[in-house]
Amino acid sequence: MLTVVTSDPQALTVPEIMTALRLSRSKVYDLIRSKQLPSYTSGRARRIPLDAVRHYMQSRLEENAA
DSSP: OOOOOEEEOOOHHHHHHHHHHOOHHHHHHHHHTTTTTOOOOEETTTEEEHHHHHHHHHHHHHHHHO
16 A cells, blocks of 8 residues: 555646656656556646555566566
């Protein structure tokens, strides 16, 4: 489970994703551009749904298990 923020958000910011997945900002935006990590914008703020992060992590685990 992600423990980046104190509440239970439904979407995370890019910096929260960077911390949670221990990835660089450019890598997170690469994942967003390649549609591996779906996101949306609200005003100027980019948000990544928590379910999308879970799906990304699960798919990475499955790829590495094969």
